[in-house]
Amino acid sequence: MLTHDQILRYSRHLLIPEVGLTGQQKLHNASALIIGAGGLGSPIALYLAAAGVGRIGLLDYDVVEETNLQRQIAHGMSSLGKRKVESARARMLDINPDAKVETYDQPFTSANALQIAANYDVLIDGSDNFPTRYLSNDVAVLLGKPLVYGSIFRFDGQASVFDARTGPCYRCLFPEPPPPGLVPTCAEGGVLGVLPGVIGSIQATEALKILLGIGDTLQGRLLLYNALDMSFDFVTLRKNPQCRICGENPQITQLIDYEAFCGVPGQNHPVSAEDWDITAPELARRLQTDSAPLLLDVREPHELQISALPGALNIPLGTLAARLSELDSAREMVVLCRAGTRSSRAVGLLTAAGFRRVKNLQGGIHAWAREVDPSLAVY
Amino acid sequence: MPRLRVPALLKYYLQDQTELPLEGETVQEALQHLTSQYPQMTPHLFDPAGRLRRHINIFLNQENIRTLQGLQTPLRPEDTLKIVPSVTGG
Ligand SMILES: [Zn+2]
Secondary structure, three states: OOOHHHHHHOHHHHOOOOOHHHHHHHHHHOEEEEEOOOOOHHHHHHHHHHHOOOEEEEEOOOEOOHHHOOOOOOOOHHHOOOEHHHHHHHHHHHHOOOOEEEEEOOOOOOOOHHHHHOOOOEEEEOOOOHHHHHHHHHHHHHHOOOEEEEEEEEOEEEEEEEOOOOOOOHHHHOOOOOOOOOOOOHHHHOEOOOHHHHHHHHHHHHHHHHHHOOOOOOEOEEEEEEOOOOEEEEEEOOOOOOOOOOOOOOOOOOOOOHHHHOOOOOOOOOOOHHHOEEOHHHHHHHHOOOOOOEEEEOOOHHHHOOOOOOOOEEOOHHHHHHHHHHOOOOOOEEEEOOOOHHHHHHHHHHHHOOOOOEEEEOOHHHHHHHHOOOOOOOO | OOEEEOOHHHHOOOOOOOEEEOOOOEHHHHHHHHHHHOHHHHHHHEOOOOOEOOOEEEEEOOEEHHHOOHHHOEOOOOOEEEEEEOOOEO
């Protein structure tokens, strides 16, 4: 039974016939796991807490940084440097002290995912990387739980509801991740700050509808949102009979190594970076010599307007594979980007393509600004 | 004439266009024509063996071409082809 205080708090829900006292009680008894407390996770966490979802799990293994605040509205200046799950939890409890917020300050891995997710009615994917997305999907399929999907890049968003018991799963739509380096992440490509607000709010809406058992969810449909055109488009999703986890002959019957599957180095597979990396001071020294290496900047052209190294050749990572013929494989090359992630992917791509004299500027142009030329802007 | 729609992620390889007319009788012909006009697009759609990449979905209007006739799906003048790649930002 709801208390008088709760009846007052949820008054605007109780006035809706589709929710009412019965629905509010359902939410109170319901639980949701939010995977990721960043751009998408922020509005999801705040709205689910405000709506009175009884138990909310929040998983993230990151601390709040200044670059998060442009979009991750669960966090603020007062939580810089704090664990994201703790920062978001404080904000959720400020909105609704009734919420039971269970925090998981750890990475979501094959070792802990099933155990954590088993305790929740609905799983919500607010992660920002492919390994976690495939892991979240497989966990949802194996446990037979609905997964509310959302994903964003720059001005584009996608959302859907996957439930392999009655419809398609994430793997039915995307059987495999893109090859590493081909599709940039938000950290590499940027994102409009309000975009996760739109997509995360849609995910929160779908989670509430699932928990209430009302309306038509996005199951069987993929929402394609574009903020520049302000367009909402839908395409039909169907179960793929050949799906490796929910198809007619599933090959995946337990969790796998998702970092290996996605071709990215994980916590368990440290890259032997020493051979590849060059530090900013070392590069500065090398550039003064007669054997100065070619500088290859794999950022987007508009990023070079913020800060750049003189003489660097600009080939954005996304176009690199198609533009290898512009590069001389005999010449020594140092690849750089903002913080070193894209450039290390570029080094991987170049090495795979047969380039042998390629190095990665460790820490990117940020490290250069910190250790060589403080007049450069950090972004 | 059938039209193509792509997300911003891919417009950089299409001279900043998110929507453009397509030429061809089938999806395959249209994409061949497209990649001959915009060669930078090729690695984003096809793997080195020339197969459509597994993280790329192509929808003819509302339907995934995988559930139609794949790349052989015929195009009608009123059709819209939508390329939907997986994105991972959160
Ligand atoms: Zn599936």
